[in-house]
Amino acid sequence: MTDAASLKHWIVDIDLQPPTLRNNTADSERLLEAIGEHLGKRPIRAELAVIRGLPARLRQTGYRARCVLFEDRDRWLLLDVLDPLHPTAALGLAVDLGTTRISLRLVDLQAGDILAEQTIDNPQVAVGPDILTRIHHADRPGGARDLQARIIQALNREIKALTATAGYRSTDVYAVSLAANTAMTHLLLGLDCRWMIREPYIPAVNRPPVMGTAELGIEVHPAARIFVFPNVGSYFGGDLIAGVFFSGLHRREETAILVDVGTNAEVVLGNRDWLMACAGAAGPALEGGVTRFGMAAAEGVIDRVRWDETGGDIAWHTIGEQPPRGICGSGLIDLAAVLFRAGMIDIRGKLVPSRCGGRLKNIEDIAHVVVAWAHETATGEDLMISQADIDSLIRSKAAMYTILETITLTMGMSLAELPAFFVAGTFGVFIDPVSAVTIGMLPDLPPKRFIPLGNSSLEGATRLLSAPGSLAEIDRIRDGITYLELNVNQDFMNRFSAAKFLPHTNRGLFPSVDF
């Protein structure tokens, strides 16, 4: 580790001693041995295609070689040998293959810079928006191949476009680093995933082998390799391993926590000595999937709500400063916090008619609160949140808090001790921790302890491209994770019930929520 960690990039320039009668080692071994010295004597392999071009290349460059390296488990790989005086580009591609969205990022392997980035819809959504539908589709004749082809075609199209945008060719890409949840990983690799959804929920593979991209039909450099992040099981995927890798949780002396919030709340607690993970249904409220006006972050979506002291009323902000047409997770949490502070909802989350004033509307016997008036919105009708929406949000936040509480309790800790709380995903970027604490969704820590990670899956995949020698570290994260099955017993239900209040039945846990 230590020696190869001193390698700054995957590209290494090597000056060789030219051969003589007394030093007549073959071209390939001469170069591989010199690279091996650079890597702290680690084994390194060159494929036939590289060896084939080597004698001419070395004699043309006077035995100077710009080597494109990559790492496989147990050994390193020499992918290509460029002329240091007339080098062609050597790029890497980081991919976050999400269930709904795919993010691609192009990296210069020589300089480490990010060159271009793109996010597209996952074309498998046309088959089914959720993973379960796709796994069933994969079980039909030709289904797995169809799902795999959709991803590969989309990747190839985007790689072509992305490299062209940045002024390169797709064949300049030598390394692909891809993170995805376990099901998406299996669908990408064309692996059988029918046993992942049947007890005892067994994936085909935990650590996909480092492969030639050609084997998957990914159209980049013919020698290119793809690393797919390993998973802990069917419900804890490589996207989360990439997130931990990016956060550095596994390198810290002090215990910290990482949370990735989606339909599931996925949590990792730990430090450099141990890692514990669990996941639980947090409900879709936070993804904007349930409320009538809920939607994912996009132009015209309310992402911030605050209490306007001057007007003594609700004030909102939309992405792109457009007239509002919906509200996303961070907006919803802000809104709940604002309503709670204003007394418009009580500690059970129920709308208080006396405090809501004109913003309260009853529609089909269900109380609603108007967030934006018809004359302000994009649709020309009132943008409202119903009591049912708020109830749903409260169930989600309670589930989230209960999961956090359970995993820390299991380790004999309290949430208040945590010196760092990593929040992964776009959720973590947009959410206002003060609002989340106010409603008791996140524990009552000083705001600066909450560290948003952004798309930590994509960031982790990117990090591999600029941190040679990280495979063992990533595998250690995976191997070190103890997965805690959430046992929904009476204790859990009691904690859940206590968390269904705002911010919590035990107000002592939330000293900062002091109104």
Added chain:
Amino acid sequence: MTDAASLKHWIVDIDLQPPTLRNNTADSERLLEAIGEHLGKRPIRAELAVIRGLPARLRQTGYRARCVLFEDRDRWLLLDVLDPLHPTAALGLAVDLGTTRISLRLVDLQAGDILAEQTIDNPQVAVGPDILTRIHHADRPGGARDLQARIIQALNREIKALTATAGYRSTDVYAVSLAANTAMTHLLLGLDCRWMIREPYIPAVNRPPVMGTAELGIEVHPAARIFVFPNVGSYFGGDLIAGVFFSGLHRREETAILVDVGTNAEVVLGNRDWLMACAGAAGPALEGGVTRFGMAAAEGVIDRVRWDETGGDIAWHTIGEQPPRGICGSGLIDLAAVLFRAGMIDIRGKLVPSRCGGRLKNIEDIAHVVVAWAHETATGEDLMISQADIDSLIRSKAAMYTILETITLTMGMSLAELPAFFVAGTFGVFIDPVSAVTIGMLPDLPPKRFIPLGNSSLEGATRLLSAPGSLAEIDRIRDGITYLELNVNQDFMNRFSAAKFLPHTNRGLFPSVDF
């Protein structure tokens, strides 16, 4: 090494613990870990194609797996998983890829038995009988590809025929083990060999990577791998490494010697602690390439000559008991010994007219000795050996002896101390060591110390198929060989001159030649 050496065959039956909710390791890792335990924790890899079929296969067999393994450097490979109750065959193919002839041998990887064998002409002979012509041909546009295609096509044709003969399919072959000299190795792999014939004579590769056979277009099982024996340099190839591997020279406590005789005499001296090698031109006399009637061993070729005490004359034997049409290396050495013992040639190898009687003929002022009379031969004309032929043989035997003497002297030893003298190739099988000693070609050791190895290149390749875990041993042989450049200085020339007598100027070196 030690653990995997306990593995008897490349096929291993594994019984797995079925997964449970508490033991939910993925199918691939579950199997690989169990195999790893078998191999003394060595790393093992499964390709995507194997992982793809694994979930269904394991559930079909109740988690019993017949695993087809192979070894790569740094790690093992899981090539396929068969059903132990309904297994298909798993075969290996050993190949000796010679400059003139190709030998193939089919081995049952499960039982270790040899199933079938075949030897064919190397189809590259049509391009050029010698390596140099072929290397020049490879340098022309399309030349390398043409030479490679000739070999691959021949291999595919013979693999199909050989497997069919033995009642199998070519897709039953999972492992190919191939030994060849350095040039043939390069031509097989399509590697640039133009620098092998230019000073300082550098090959493209010393240790070809273990490859998928598909990469070379060899039509066997799609997951099959090919191991190509490593070389020490342009003039010391994998065929010789395979020979040492087969002989066990590198495992013996006492120093022994191995000689492979062809146009070059290739010699390895050593023991389990060190190995020294050299090669030198021995002249083509021993391959039947020079004398008018000289030919390789075949039907109707004189392979044995003795002195018939009853008739007081030369007596010969032909292969297949056919009328003679030529004489091969072993016949020629016997003949020289017989002529020498009978006084028909003197210690300088000159024909003695007074002792040759009617067998002496002068043609164009050159003395000839008749070996078989016209009425006895297949051609209807006298089968003769000329003084020039004998001179050529004596130069060859002198060169051979000088090389043997030089390498042992370099190590401060004498030839007489050697407890074992391995003679590789068909030469070693046919040659009568007593005759070779009589003319001073081989040192004067007791006959039982000479151990013929047969086609040691093919035998070494075969051994790998029945000795899992040998790659490191083979690489250690290669890495351990010190190559001695024969320095043709005055000392060497003096030794060569002394060896040009029969058996030697210093008769004390040949006490058994006591007539």
